[in-house]
Amino acid sequence: MPNMTITCHCGQVKIKLSGDPVADLYCHCTDCQRITGAGCVPYSIYPHAAVEVTEGKTFKWALKDNQRTRCANCGTYLFGDPVGMGVHGISAYLLPPGVFKPALHIMCKEALVPVKDNLPHFAGFPASFGGSDEQVEW
Numbered sequence: 001m002p003n004m005t006i007t008c009h010c011g012q013v014k015i016k017l018s019g020d021p022v023a024d025l026y027c028h029c030t031d032c033q034r035i036t037g038a039g040c041v042p043y044s045i046y047p048h049a050a051v052e053v054t055e056g057k058t059f060k061w062a063l064k065d066n067q068r069t070r071c072a073n074c075g076t077y078l079f080g081d082p083v084g085m086g087v088h089g090i091s092a093y094l095l096p097p098g099v100f101k102p103a104l105h106i107m108c109k110e111a112l113v114p115v116k117d118n119l120p121h122f123a124g125f126p127a128s129f130g131g132s133d134e135q136v137e138w
Contacts, residue, residue, distance in 0.1 A: 005054070006094040008076035013056030015078065015090075021046050022087060024100050026115070029107035031063050036077060039112040042092035042100055043080070051079065051088045085129070106131075114138035 003018050022045040032041040057072035067081045079088040092100040102119060105111075109123040116138050125131025 004096070004099075006090070006096075008056070008071035008074055008078060008094070010071065010074035010076070012073045013058055013071045013076070013078065014054045015094075016052045016054050017044075017046055017090065018050040018052075019046075021090075023104065024092065024102045026102055026105045026119075027089070027107055028105060028111040028115075030110050031066060032080075032107075033110075033112065035063055035068060035080075040105070040115060042102065043089035044092050044095060044100060045087050045089055048081075048086055048088060051090065053078075108136045108138075111136075 003016060006015050006017065007013060024042070024044050026040045026042055028040045033039060058069050058078065059072045060067050060069050062068065065083045069078045070076060071078060077091050078094070079090045081088055104119050104126065105115060105121045106125055106129070108121045115121070120126070121136045121138060122131060123134040123136050127133045
């Protein structure tokens with residue numbers, strides 16, 4: 001995928017994404033549920049070096065350990081930083097239509113409700129993300 005620029009909902013924050021994401025996924029962890037009010041959150045995972053805030057003011061905060069970044073003007077949730085992983089989880093709601101191509105679900109042991117689709121549903125993280133590859137059966 002070529003480089004692209006995404007914006008918050010008010011347009012004041014611009015973020016340049018370089019190259020392809022590491023993965024597109026849905027996260028079901030309780031942190032994501034609490035910070036978004038959703039049952040699961042779609043993320044496009046990029047290495048830190050591939051994400052650059054080029055314009056606008058942001059603020060960072062953490063519910064527990066994972067730092068989150070929002071637009072300082074409109075509050076749009078922009079991305080999260082899972083501790084120790086070296087990646088930004090870009091809110092897939094900010095991507096152009098058709099760009100988000102989910103390949104898996106993570107943290108399904110904390111899911112509010114089962115999501116039945118043809119993707120793998122990991123209880124925690126897949127081995128490629130430092131997990132066990134244990135899956136849930138829905």
